[in-house]
Amino acid sequence: MNIAKLKAVQALKRRLQGLIARQHSLVSDGMFTMIAKGTSQLVQLLIFIIGARVLTSAEFGFFAFTSAFVVMLIVLAEGGWGEFLMKSHNREADYDQVATTAMISGLIVSTLALAGALAMGSWFGDMLHLEILVISSVLIFACALSTIYDGILVAQGRLKDQAKIRIISELVGFAVVAAGLWSGWNIIALFAGRLAAQLTSLGCSMLAVLWLPKIRLTRPFLREILGFSRHILANRLIVFLRSYSATLAVGGFLGLAEAGYYRAAERIVASISELLAEPARLLGWVVFRKARDRQPQDIAGGNARIATAANSFVVLLIAIAAPFYLGLSLASGALINFVLGDAWMPAAIVVSILAIRQLLLIPAAIIEPLLSMVGELRRLPPIALMNGGISIALIVALAPFGLIPLALGQVAVGAFWLGTMIWLQQRHGGLDWSRIARRCGPTLAALGAMLLADFALNYITLPAALPNALTTGFQVAGGAIAYVAVLAILHKLVVATAEPLAQQRNS
8 A cells, every 4th residue: 555545545434433533422412402302391390290289270371471472572582692602603702792682671571560560569459469479570580691601611612511511400490399398489490490400400501611801882783682582582582473373273162171181281392392402402502513624724615514414404303303202102192191091192192293293393303403503593583473473273184173183284384384394404504305305214114114013013912900000011012122223233234235335436
C-alpha cells in the first residue's frame, strides 16, 4: 500500500472514530433527556392520582381550566426567547439582550395576571382565586427567565445538565404538592408545587451556567428578536388552541363525562408523545447546529449539511418512536384498566385511535429546529394556522357524533399535517423524502412483524390465573422482540448490500 492510500485510510479511521464518539454522546444526551421527561410524566401521574383522592371533581375541574389559562400566559411570556439563543451564531454577545427581553415580557404578562387577580379578589371577594393567580403571576415571570437558561444549556450542548435539573425540579415540585395536600392546602398545593418546581429549575440553571444577566437592549436587536419570536409564538398558540379545543367541544356537545374520557385519552397519548417529541426536538437543535458549524467558513454549505444530518435524524427518529405509538394503540385497553380502572374503559378505543394520529406526526417534531436553522421559520406559522383551523373545524363538526368519529377525524388531520410537514421539510428544509421513505423500509417491515406477533399472541391460551397486567406484558414483550429482531436483521442486510456497491463505485 503506497503512502497516499495509507494516509487516506488513517484519515478515514479518524473520521469514523470521531463519528462514533459523536453518536455515543448524542445517544447519551438523548437517554438523559428521555429519563428527565419520563420522570416528569411519572410525577404528573402521581400528582393526578394523589390529587384525585383528596380533591373533589369540581376542584379538579377548576384546576384544569385555570391551568389552561396560565399555560396560555406562559406561552406568551416565553415568546421563543430560548430558541433564539439556540439558533444564534454570536451566542455570548446576545445573552444579556435576550435575557432583558425575556424579563420585560415576563414582567408585562405577570403584571397583567396580577392585576386581574387583584381585580377578581376585590370584585368577588374570592381569596382562593386571588391566591392562585398571585402564585401564577410569579410562576409566569420565573418561566420567562428560565427559558433563557434552558436555551443557553442547549446551545452549549449540555443536555445532560439540563435533564438533571429537570429531574431535581420535578421531584421538589412533587414533594411540595404531597406536603401541601397532606397539610390541607387542597387546590393551592397543586399551584404551589408548580411554582416550587419552576423556581428550583431556575436556581439550578443559574448555578450550572454561572451567569447573571445585565440589563441591555438595543433597538435593532429588539426588532430582530421580535421578528423571530412572532413565528415561534404563532405556532405555539395554534398548538395550544388545538390542544384544548377538543375537550371544550366534547364537554359542550356530549357532556362532562365524555369530555373526561376524551381528556384522559389525550393525556395518556400526550404523555408518550412528550416523552419522545421533546428529546427529539432538543437533539434536533444540537445535531443541526453542529452540522451547520462543522465548517464555519463555509456558510453557503451550511444548509446542505443541515439537510444531510436531518435526513438521517428523521429515519432514526421514526425507527425509535413508531413502535411506542403502535404498542400504545394495541395495548390501550390493558393500560387504561391498569392505570385508571374499569370506569375509564370507554377511553381505551380513543387512546388507540389518537396513538395512530401521533404516529403520523412523528416527523413534525423536528420542524421548528430545522426551519429555524436554515432561516425559513417564517414558512411555518401559515401552515400551522391552516392545519390548526382544519383540526378545530373537524372537532366542532364531529364532536356531536361521539368520541370515535371525533378521534377518527383527528387521524385524518394527522395525515394532512404529515403531508404539509413533508412539503415544508422538502421544499424549505432541503430534506429528501423519497430517500427517507426508502430508508424507512426496514422500520415498516419491523412494525408489520410487531403487529403480526401481537395478533399471534392473542391466540395463545395463557393460564386464566395470570393477572391481566402480566398477560399484557407478555404480549408487549413479544411484539417488542419481533420489532427489534426484524429491524436488526434487515439493517444488517442493507449494510451488507450497500458495502459492495460502495466499493464498486470507489474502484
